[in-house]
Amino acid sequence: MSNPVIACDAVKIRFADAGDQLEVLHGINLDVHTGDFVSIVGNSGSGKSTLLHILAGLEQPSEGEVSILGTALSPLNKTQRALLRRQHLGFIYQLHHLLPEFTALENVAMPLMLNGMTRKQACEAAQHWLEKVKVGHRVKHRPSALSGGERQRVAIARALVTNPACVLADEPTGNLDSSTAAQIHELMVDLNESGTSFIVVTHDRLFADMATRRYEMIDGRLESRHG
Ligand SMILES: Nc1ncnc2c1ncn2[C@@H]1O[C@H](COP(=O)(O)OP(=O)(O)O)[C@@H](O)[C@H]1O
Ligand SMILES: [Mg+2]
Numbered sequence: 001m002s003n004p005v006i007a008c009d010a011v012k013i014r015f016a017d018a019g020d021q022l023e024v025l026h027g028i029n030l031d032v033h034t035g036d037f038v039s040i041v042g043n044s045g046s047g048k049s050t051l052l053h054i055l056a057g058l059e060q061p062s063e064g065e066v067s068i069l070g071t072a073l074s075p076l077n078k079t080q081r082a083l084l085r086r087q088h089l090g091f092i093y094q095l096h097h098l099l100p101e102f103t104a105l106e107n108v109a110m111p112l113m114l115n116g117m118t119r120k121q122a123c124e125a126a127q128h129w130l131e132k133v134k135v136g137h138r139v140k141h142r143p144s145a146l147s148g149g150e151r152q153r154v155a156i157a158r159a160l161v162t163n164p165a166c167v168l169a170d171e172p173t174g175n176l177d178s179s180t181a182a183q184i185h186e187l188m189v190d191l192n193e194s195g196t197s198f199i200v201v202t203h204d205r206l207f208a209d210m211a212t213r214r215y216e217m218i219d220g221r222l223e224s225r226h227g
Contacts, residue, residue, distance in 0.1 A: 003070035004031040005088075005165045005197050006055050011064035013050060024050055026220045027064070032166060037192045038199045039208035041225070042217030048201040051217070052168050055199065056089055057081035069165060086115060090159030090196075092169040096151040098143040104130060104154045105139040111162050129157035133187060149180035156187060166197040174203060185210065 008030040014021040024047050032038055042048050053059040055066055057073045066073045068084050076084065098107045108126035113119060130136050133153040135146075143151055152172060159167050169188070173181035185207045192198050202208050214225040 002034070003067070004033050005036075005069060006030070006032040006199070007065075007067040008051075008055060009065045009067075011051075011054055011061045011066065013054060013059070014062045023062075024220050025054070025061070028222050030055075030215075030222060032197050032199060034165070034197060035192070035195060036197045036213055037189070037211045038197075038213045038215065039211035040199070040201045040215045040217055040222070041203065041205065041208045042201075046217040047220040048217045049170055051222075052170050052199065052201060056091070056168055057085055086111065086162070088165045090162065090164035090167040092152070092155050092159050092167060092172040094171040094174040096143065096155040098151060098154060098158070100143055103140050103142055104135065104146065104157075107143070107154060108157045108161050111158060115162060125161055126157070129161045130154065133157045133160075147180075148176050149184065152176065152180075152184050153187070156184070156191070160191060160196065164196065166199065167191075169198065169200040169202075171201055171203065173207070181207070 008028055011028040013025045014023045040048050054061050068088055073081055105126050108129055109122035112122035130139050133156050135150050135153045138150055173184050189210055215222050216225050
């Protein structure tokens with residue numbers, strides 16, 4: 001079998017807390033394979049965002065190892081980790097994190113230009129993705145001129161435009177009304193069916209239940225959810 005897209009092996013993390021060490025993740029094991037749709041639910045403060053940051057190499061674990069497509073992160077420096085992240089991962093946050101002074105098209109083209117693509121090619125690919133997520137009519141708008149749902153669609157296009165192996169989403173619909181959220185959920189499930197792996201942290205149990213692999217983070221431990 002080919003390498004997992006993301007492999008997380010016995011990951012622990014401790015933070016300094018008033019002179020003490022507070023362990024937030026207590027030994028997380030998770031392998032994500034091509035085409036997986038992983039959902040993680042769990043109470044606020046249970047460690048979900050911290051885990052996503054570690055999987056993305058944004059935060060280093062105190063113990064354990066994360067590998068992306070077979071490359072272990074711990075021997076890499078910050079620049080090497082950033083390169084690996086830019087090549088293979090995409091991110092969607094609760095708040096869109098789009099750059100306010102740029103249009104939707106420019107926001108989506110940006111990651112490709114950072115990866116060295118010409119502006120013309122990057123804009124063509126961005127246009128394609130914006131059409132695919134159904135905001136092709138809003139490409140010249142800045143984020144402030146878009147609705148919440150449209151902004152998240154643009155953020156999804158930006159996450160997918162580099163053709164990442166895996167998208168990590170942290171409460172991507174936490175800020176949307178339920179019917180807009182449901183449309184965005186459907187979009188992510190469709191994109192997963194086209195081959196991109198997803199790891200989604202969500203409070204929405206119905207959405208979490210659409211995943212092919214379901215987990216709950218309970219006080220820094222990842223438990224499988226069945227049924
Ligand atoms: N850099 C940090 N320093 C100290 N404590 C942190 C840091 N990052 C997260 N924590 C703590 O880790 C716990 C889990 O946080 P988080 O992963 O954001 O939870 P969740 O996303 O599940 O709500 C919280 O108690 C939080 O305060
Ligand atoms: Mg969080």
